[in-house]
Amino acid sequence: MKIRRISWQQTIPLRRRVLWPNKPLEYCHIPEDDDGLHFGVFVDDLLVCVASVYLTLNKARLRKFATDPQYQNQGIGSQLLTFIITFLKGGTVDYFWCDARESALEFYKRFDMHVCSERFFKGEVAYYKMEVAL
Numbered sequence: 001m002k003i004r005r006i007s008w009q010q011t012i013p014l015r016r017r018v019l020w021p022n023k024p025l026e027y028c029h030i031p032e033d034d035d036g037l038h039f040g041v042f043v044d045d046l047l048v049c050v051a052s053v054y055l056t057l058n059k060a061r062l063r064k065f066a067t068d069p070q071y072q073n074q075g076i077g078s079q080l081l082t083f084i085i086t087f088l089k090g091g092t093v094d095y096f097w098c099d100a101r102e103s104a105l106e107f108y109k110r111f112d113m114h115v116c117s118e119r120f121f122k123g124e125v126a127y128y129k130m131e132v133a134l
Contacts, residue, residue, distance in 0.1 A: 011028075016028045098129075
């Protein structure tokens with residue numbers, strides 16, 4: 001397994017397959033991608049997990065975190081998130097945050113992230129804002 005920086009274009013197929021399988025590829029690209037930091041986990045040269053980070057002043061926002069279903073529950077996403085947090089600690093970022101799906105709250109709590117909002121919805125999916133001070 002190898003973790004490395006990738007282009008936003010490399011994230012799109014996996015984002016779509018995992019997060020929005022019924023949407024067109026264009027739906028999976030956001031304007032902020034051009035300025036974001038994108039990371040990928042490769043297993044035998046196959047991209048199996050992606051995550052994007054968007055920096056604003058002293059804050060970093062995690063978005064579009066997706067792991068191929070065949071590779072979920074194997075610790076790959078945890079290793080990528082650990083890598084990203086360690087990477088961010090080496091810079092000027094004070095806070096790391098995300099809009100976490102309600103179903104993923106326990107996952108993010110393992111990284112000392114805490115809920116800092118009321119529940120809200122994007123479409124029919126429930127989310128909470130979560131953050132951690134770095």
